Amino acid sequence: MFRNKLAAIVCLTGLALSAAHATVRLPALVSSHMVLQRNQPLPLWGWAAPGEAVSVSFLGKTYRATAPDTTGRWQVTLPAMPAGGPYTITVKGQNTLELTDVLLGDVWLASGQSNMQFKVKDSNPNGYQPVQQADQEIAAATWPRIRFFTVSPAVAYQPQADVSGSGWQVCSPATVAQFSAVSYFFARNLWQRYQVPVGVVVSSWGGTPAEAWTSAEGLRHFPEFEARVADFMHKTADIHTDSSLPGGPQMQPTALYNGMIAPLQPLALTGVIWYQGESNVERAEQYRTLFPALIADWRQHWGTELPFLFVQLANWRPTQPQPSESDWAELREAQALALRLPRTGMATTIDIGDAADIHPHNKQEVGRRLALAARHVVYGDAKVVSSGPTYVGMTTAGPAVRLKFAHTGAGLLAKGGPALQGFAVAGADHIFYWATARLAGTEVVVQSSQVAAPVAVRYDWADNPTGNLYNTEGLPAVPFRTDTWPGITSGKK
Structure with missing residues (x-):
């Protein structure tokens, strides 16, 4: 027995010495x-x-x-x-580490809130519902050259050096259920198109605002966050039990950037896909500057003009019988304005939401539309139609307004036609009325018998609109308004 104990001590001592040198x-x-x-x-x-x-x-x-x-x-x-x-990578110091089965391909960072976090089929019975046809999707998911790393939720007062997570997982029927659904369908589309390995780092957290994903430097031009950021950076209490943080630590400016984005640098990336905005809807006007600031912030920290592709919020909530104001419409407008930045692309999902569920299940189409944006913005496919019709200008002639569009593809159509829906016009009194609309080649002519002298047009300007303007490639028109009148989120910080 003594010899056995001695052997065990020697073995443990050897392991301890080995660990001490394994630096x-x-x-x-x-x-x-x-x-x-x-x-x-x-x-x-x-x-x-x-x-x-x-x-x-x-x-x-x-x-x-x-x-x-x-x-x-x-x-x-x-x-x-x-x-x-x-390939294999060998790292040597006092110890040796060997990394096997390493691929070279395209690496994407996928981030945002719950609709990015939404899994193909969540194993948690209290989690999100599965994507449509989830079991068939899982059974067919043998794509060994698609790999995922899912970052564990983490918050921090200061930028961190490392993350914890799932480790790199090879896509298979055994692993895919726990992947971010939007990211998976996006990656699958790219693999099928280009036959290049795809890696996705998913760093997302449901119910979180954009300012939580932005660094202290990125928020320096926002006086409304200045005091909160300064206070947050100097805290020493346990962040997970700090009762002074309203809404929880994950809601604080910089908290998620510090814990879940900063540690990913300087990983080389193809670009970013982003699905977020629901938690900023009540401050949609602020998002017009906050979202571009987040994009610029990440690009600054990575030291390159990362392509940034994002999902415009889907339709949700009951449909309203009359034209009305909408904070969701204002947030979608704020998202679309970010397309002014170079190397950006947007997937419009105004037609594939769910009135009763803020987490729509058709993530396949979301991923496909993001992949179309990637093909155009990142892979340089000039021929691909990556967006639905986008408003570019208007002219008036009496009671009629003629609207001009870009991204018309091979032509415009009224899906489910023949009549176009979703258009409203207003005169100088700012009161909107539903309008009749007709196609005129690649333009649309709208008017209302209740508005003799129209000055503004809105399309799909609602939480859950019913517009049916598409291009023949099957992509919906981007919701828009021609006016710049103050919205219901104006001034909210």
């Missing part, structure tokens, strides 16, 4: 089965003992770094390489 470690994102970004310089990083020499071997070449004496955080940058794999 090289990698962030959660850098692991086996990962996808690295093709055709870009590739930063790989980790931590080691201060002053420790570290080498990274990949495809027959070795890259070296020395851990700084201050932080121990080392980094190497591999040269740009084409898509391919699987």
Whole structure:
């Protein structure tokens, strides 16, 4: 028995000594089965003992770094390489780490709130309902060159160095149910189109506002957040039990950026897909500047003009019988205004929502429309029609208004026609009335017998509108208004 105890002590001592020397470690994102970004310089990083020499071997070449004496955080940058794999990466310091089954392809960051978090089929009985035809989708999900890393929810007062998460998971019927549904259908569309490996890092949290996903630097031009950010950054209490945080820590400006976005840098990316806005609806006017600030903020921190593709909020709530004001319409308008930024794209989902469920189940079409935006903005497919008709101008002639559109594709149509629906006009009194509308080639002519001198037109300006203007490629017209009159969220911070 003594010999057995001695052997056990020796074994444990050896393990302890081994652990003491095993000083090289990698962030959660850098692991086996990962996808690295093709055709870009590739930063790989980790931590080691201060002053420790570290080498990274990949495809027959070795890259070296020395851990700084201050932080121990080392980094190497591999040269740009084409898509391919699987490969092995070996990291050596006092210990050796081997990463296997590594692919080179396109890496996307998927973020936002619950409609991005929404899984293909949630195992939690209290979670979101499955996507439509979930079981068939799961059974067919053998796509070994699609990989997902799902970041665990995390909040922090200050930017963090690492995340926890699912690890890189290879897409299969055994894993896909827990993937973000929008992200999965987006990735599948891209793989089927380009046959390039796709990696998706999903960092999302339901019910959260845009300011929580923005850094302190990104919010510096918003005086309404200044005091909250300053106070938040200097807190020392346990963030998870701090009762002074209204709505919970995940609702605080910078909290999710610090815990779930900052630690992902400097991972090389193809771009970002974003589905968020529901939690900012009551401050839609503010979102007109807040959302572009978030985009600029992430681009600043990554040091590159990341393509940024986003989903415009779907239709929801009961349909109203008369034209009325809508904070949801104002938020959609704020989202569309972000298209003024370069390298952006938007998937309009005004026709695939659910009046009774803020989490519509047709995530397949959301992913497809995001992929169309990616094909145009990122992959340079000039021929693809990636948007529905978009308002660009109007002229008036008596009681009639003629509307001009871009992104008309091969032509306009009234889906389910023959009559167009969803248009309203107003005169100088700002009172809107439903209008009759007809197609005139790639334009639309609208008028109302109740408005002799129209000055403004609105289309699908409602929580849950009924418009049916499409292009022949099957994409719905982007909701719009021609006026700039103050909305119901005007001045709200």
